[in-house]
Amino acid sequence: MNKIFKVGLIGCGHIAETYFRSQKYFNNIKIIKCADINNKAAKKCASEYGVKSLRVNEILRDEEVEIILNLTIPKAHYEIAEKALLHNKHVYSEKPLAINLKDGKELLKLSKKKKLYIGNAPDTFLGGGNQKSKELIEKNIIGKINFGNAIFAFPGIQSYHPNPEPWFAKKEGGPVIDMGPYYLTALVNLLGPAKKVSGRIIRGVNYRTIGIGPKKGKNFKVKCPTTYLSTIIFESNTVIRLTLSFDVMAHQRNHIELYGRKGSLVIPDPNMFGGSVYLCKKLGDKWKEFKTTKMSLGKINIKTQSSRANESPTNANYRGAGLSEMAYCIEKRKKHRCNGELSLHVLDIIESTMKASISGIPQKIKTKCKKPNKLTEQEIKKLLI
Numbered sequence: 001m002n003k004i005f006k007v008g009l010i011g012c013g014h015i016a017e018t019y020f021r022s023q024k025y026f027n028n029i030k031i032i033k034c035a036d037i038n039n040k041a042a043k044k045c046a047s048e049y050g051v052k053s054l055r056v057n058e059i060l061r062d063e064e065v066e067i068i069l070n071l072t073i074p075k076a077h078y079e080i081a082e083k084a085l086l087h088n089k090h091v092y093s094e095k096p097l098a099i100n101l102k103d104g105k106e107l108l109k110l111s112k113k114k115k116l117y118i119g120n121a122p123d124t125f126l127g128g129g130n131q132k133s134k135e136l137i138e139k140n141i142i143g144k145i146n147f148g149n150a151i152f153a154f155p156g157i158q159s160y161h162p163n164p165e166p167w168f169a170k171k172e173g174g175p176v177i178d179m180g181p182y183y184l185t186a187l188v189n190l191l192g193p194a195k196k197v198s199g200r201i202i203r204g205v206n207y208r209t210i211g212i213g214p215k216k217g218k219n220f221k222v223k224c225p226t227t228y229l230s231t232i233i234f235e236s237n238t239v240i241r242l243t244l245s246f247d248v249m250a251h252q253r254n255h256i257e258l259y260g261r262k263g264s265l266v267i268p269d270p271n272m273f274g275g276s277v278y279l280c281k282k283l284g285d286k287w288k289e290f291k292t293t294k295m296s297l298g299k300i301n302i303k304t305q306s307s308r309a310n311e312s313p314t315n316a317n318y319r320g321a322g323l324s325e326m327a328y329c330i331e332k333r334k335k336h337r338c339n340g341e342l343s344l345h346v347l348d349i350i351e352s353t354m355k356a357s358i359s360g361i362p363q364k365i366k367t368k369c370k371k372p373n374k375l376t377e378q379e380i381k382k383l384l385i
């Protein structure tokens, strides 16, 4: 039996529910206490899930807590992760690692110095969809991958989110920081690290209007670019054209397509765990579907639409898998998959994409990471209840 790690959650917002639910799937994590800068939110969360609420400084000092689960807003990820490490706790944060590379590097340095684990979402690349794709690529089914396309594009969250301003803020706003982590982590998992990026931006409207909630009808200023068209070159020399936009009313493109010498592969939504992979090896042939619903982290577990953002009515969502795998690796003294080097590299691609696109000057990616090892069914079964 695995050791069950006692987790202290900081940041009792929307995504907290998904992590409480993850305890139904994974056998080695137990959220025992929660805290939030907004004490009311912490109290509400505590009574809903039967855990104890504390002040942020109390949970950091709490002797029972072994891992801090950092579900605060991106701008606060650095501050909370740093405090967790300084209080001798392992830390696992939601994406992104930090809102700039400098802060991300500091966190890795501190975790090494303290000999503590630092982990980071997204963990969706551990899901059936991306793992099945990885298996096919590593079997060389489509041969050397020359290039590919990836896209996340929608009109933005202002119509259905009561507080959309942070998504359009100067430093931490825009689609690259928000959705880039899913796409880039999935691509690094499939292709390995990236080495160079170029791009351009397209400016959207200067003001947006809030569509729901108490501020409905209020206009707010857009302080960041909202469309990025970038070209990323990986160490393997695969070239990916990546579109990330909050300015597209609708589109019908696949999330990720990879084109190899021997065939083409369609990769499912990197923001989710499941979805089918499609393969075509000859012009005009029917695309072959590889379902992932029988894989442990591909089984449909979402059957009703909830208010949680980013969850389609039927899909597989096993957020928390990365935290559970990190806990397992702490116990076994192994390297975890959602590790600091991977999230720092992804943050580097994010920052470089924004720099290259805004300035028009291509940027070298300075950090390196190892392509994560495939997560086998055998390994994942050890973590499941």
Ligand SMILES: NC(=O)c1ccc[n+]([C@@H]2O[C@H](COP(=O)([O-])OP(=O)(O)OC[C@H]3O[C@@H](n4cnc5c(N)ncnc54)[C@H](O)[C@@H]3O)[C@@H](O)[C@H]2O)c1
Pocket: 010, 011, 012, 013, 014, 015, 016, 035, 036, 037, 038, 041, 056, 071, 072, 073, 074, 076, 079, 080, 094, 095, 096, 308, 309, 310
């Ligand atoms: N909502 C989603 O569907 C979703 C999905 C995947 C990932 N995420 C990520 O999860 C994180 C949280 O997102 P959310 O939607 O739950 O946000 P949210 O705004 O609903 O909740 C964040 C919570 O953090 C608290 N907080 C902010 N700064 C703090 C600080 N310094 N100390 C302690 N608490 C602080 C806030 O009071 C709030 O309760 C973000 O990094 C986001 O990118 C969200």
